Amino acid sequence: MRRRLLLSYVSLVVFVLLALELPLGLSFANAERRRLTSDAQHDAFAIAVRTDLELTPGSIRGSTALRAMLSKFAARTHDEITILDSGGHVVAATAGGPALGADLSANPAVQVALRGDDATREIEASGDDILNVAVPLIAGRDVGGIVLVGVDLSGLSHRITSNWLRLLVLGGIVLAVVLLVSLLLAQSFTRPLHELQRAAKRLGDGDLGARVKVPEDPAELRELAESFNATAEHLATLLRSQQSFIADASHQLRTPLTALQFRLENLEDDAPEHRDDVGGARREVVRLSQLVDGLLKLARAEQAAPPRTDVDLRAVAEDRCAAWWPLAADHQVTLETDVPIVAVRS
Incomplete structure (x- = not known):
């Protein structure tokens, strides 16, 4: 520009x-x-x-x-x-x-x-x-x-x-002065746009406090800066509400999950003949507890994207197969896994 x-x-x-x-x-x-x-x-x-x-x-x-x-x-x-x-x-x-x-x-x-x-x-x-x-x-x-x-x-x-030489020199001086003034004017026009670009990048990276200074002139840039600040504020409010909801829901889920885990532990001791089924249920409760903990961490996270880690795809598939095996057996369905050892970013 x-x-x-x-x-x-x-x-x-x-x-x-x-x-x-x-x-x-x-x-x-x-x-x-x-x-x-x-x-x-x-x-x-x-x-x-x-x-x-x-x-x-x-x-x-x-x-x-x-x-x-x-x-x-x-x-x-x-x-x-x-x-x-x-x-x-x-x-x-x-x-x-x-x-x-x-x-x-x-x-x-x-x-x-x-x-x-x-x-x-x-x-x-x-x-x-x-x-x-x-x-x-x-x-x-x-x-x-x-x-x-x-x-x-x-x-x-x-x-x-x-x-002709005098006119050429005079024209060159005028052109140089105009070029300098034009450069200053162009910088004054484009500086708010560059600030807006940097603020939009910070907002996209998760900085919910990213705002831009509203210039007095021109009117178009002032309206653009005001619109950006209003949008950023509205987005920050929505994200805070979402994080608050996730945190509250996670806290509400942890209590019954903890109680359910204790009951399954007692049931495992009282009914040895159902130890395998109870153990599978306990593992599901543990996985659900981990999921709730992950939601809590996500709600507290300041960054827009959580850090990525390596996940063993084969282990995940085998874990899911073991979790669903009792239900599949009741319906006379055989579950098998054939997954190579692959690590994915998640």
């Missing part, structure tokens, strides 16, 4: 944790990705506004001022910033970026920007995920150049993974 209670508590908590932490983790990942994209777009537009000043009709040149501006942005954002001309060739780039004159027209984001639209694309370069934001530089009606901002997504992945 304890395992079932713990399983139900833990299953419920795991379900609640999954229902809470999965949306939280996904929401954090989406929010971080949106924030990173928004920052990259903001930086790209800011660079585009400043780069417009470097435009000449239909072309863009990489001046010292432009390279200095890119270095300043890169130092603040740690992004890779590249300026392309209208043909998709590099005219200026931050340190570590593509070489001057390199053709980036095959970049998906650049291809969209060359058509005059803003573009945000996620690509894989050298095994790393890179977010590319391309903003066209409009000169008149034509695209005079492109601002390409590349953001390394490894930092984003690290933050998302760290957040």
